[in-house]
Amino acid sequence: MEKKLEKKVLGASLIGSSIEWFDFFLYASVASLIFSKQFFVTDDPTVSNLIAYFGLALSFFIRPFGGIFFAHIGDKMGRKKTLVMTLLLMGLATVAIGFIPNYETIGIAAPILLLLCRLIQGLGIGGEWGGALLLATEYAPAEKRGYFGSVPQMGVTIGMVLGSLTFYVMTAVTTEEQFNSFGWRIPFIFSGVLVFFGLWIRKGLDETPDFKEVQESGKAPKVPLFHTLKYHWKEVLITSGAKFVETAPFYIFGTFIVGYATEKLGLKFENIMLIVMTSAVLTTILIPIYGKLSDRVGRKKLYLIGAFAMFLYMFPYFWLLEHKSTGAVFIATVIGLSIIWSPITAVLGTMFSEVFNKEVRYTGVTLGYQIGAALAGGTAPMIAEYLMGKFNGSYVPVAIYIMVIAVISIISVLSIKNKKAEDLVHTSIN
CATH class of the missing domain: 1.20.1250.20 (MFS general substrate transporter like domains)
Incomplete structure (x- = not known):
């Protein structure tokens, strides 16, 4: 090209x-x-x-x-x-x-x-x-x-x-x-x-x-939606599940943290916004690097490393936040958003495109992405707020909630067979 x-x-x-x-x-x-x-x-x-x-x-x-x-x-x-x-x-x-x-x-x-x-x-x-x-x-x-x-x-x-x-x-x-x-x-x-x-x-x-x-x-196909739901419903479920760990933690690290750090930890709003913005800049730099790496090691492997890391990180993340210092919040956000989340989001789109046949690829990737986002995306901050209120301000239920999200995504992606780089037409589902 x-x-x-x-x-x-x-x-x-x-x-x-x-x-x-x-x-x-x-x-x-x-x-x-x-x-x-x-x-x-x-x-x-x-x-x-x-x-x-x-x-x-x-x-x-x-x-x-x-x-x-x-x-x-x-x-x-x-x-x-x-x-x-x-x-x-x-x-x-x-x-x-x-x-x-x-x-x-x-x-x-x-x-x-x-x-x-x-x-x-x-x-x-x-x-x-x-x-x-x-x-x-x-x-x-x-x-x-x-x-x-x-x-x-x-x-x-x-x-x-x-x-x-x-x-x-x-x-x-x-x-x-x-x-x-x-x-x-x-x-x-x-x-x-x-x-x-x-x-x-x-x-x-x-x-x-x-x-x-x-x-x-x-x-x-005459009606791509019907064709996708009839012949590729498994792929839609798999990609929806794969979206979970890419979307819910993002809103925790990028949105929920602002209210949590200012109201619960007593930190300054402008400092938290600066932390989120700095982490976002670093993440932007890392995403294409991880994308290039996936061309060498594979999308599935890189995604699973990120998802497993997300599962293991949630309790350490809140433990860092409980130090109630700007520095601790900065470290926690950079690790979560920039280091762990970025490889997941970097490979997500390519992995989705490799799951569906080209005849229904637009419909397939869109259904998987939007269903996953609707179920686990915008609702994450609300669920986190509810869990903290229900359990007297404890972060433990929130950490477990994200860990469950990670498990769903890991199971989903494990069901995708590895693909050769030159084949974007068909994929096999276990």
Whole structure:
């Protein structure tokens, strides 16, 4: 593959996932600060906060439906066309949030429009990941597939860093009154620049070689979803289970820790955010390194090492946190997020793409990813909070919960037979 084409493919696969997670952290950052007070106005601040966070969860609930819809288009019409549509949906909805007047200006229409934008974002995001992944892996030379497949995964931590950094800058250059008035809107509007750049890159690409081959052979199923559920339901279950240990610990290390460290451990909010951002930068660097390593040692082996390490780490993780120092939290987060989690996420996408036949690959990887994310992803912080409240603030149930998650993923991946690097068409399930 020419270097110029390689850069275009990797850039096109990375930009969408970066925007996806940039948007997630933008909304999460101002949910209680802005949206609960300016859009979801009630007499009870707690209720306002809950509705604001429901807006965050709404995107997760709608993603599987967006995934099914766009995966069908992706397997029938092509990866490129689908990725242009998903990026436009995500981008337009994110920019629109920056222009919605608040409750004081337009009344009940404000929260309705905001939730509508979140629904549209969720639909686009649901179909984005699978397409971005396949754009990378189906263009990749066999000996570089692990590296190519790891690049879209970098979007998670890049989005985290961009979201945190953008608001850090905005709060630094505006007064509190200015930020509450218009400053919070600028990052949402700025995302339009990223969307334009992403569309420019994607429009210059052709369809993937694998999709062209399916079209020329005439073997594409009429309804990829039904075909996948009938003939590849085991693979869907396996990939959903494999997603568990990649998604639940991420929200513990990246989201739950913020509230836990500030409220339970008495540490400063800005210090914890800096720790998470620093860990995310390090993780972004390590993901492609682990991706390249998987081309030498295999996806399954690297994933299982990470999953076993996650199982063993949860009690030491909370033991470190209980030291109640910024340094201990930094060490705990770097080990968990950067060292243990990064090899799991680095190989996850490539491993998924190698499980499904190319005729239904978009549908298969999307179902596995979105079902796993819905079951174990956004719910992780809520489950952790509930367990701590139920057991008098003890971290033991939370540690056991993540260990169980790890066991489910380990069992799932152990059922995948090792594949040869040059074979991306079929896989065998024990």
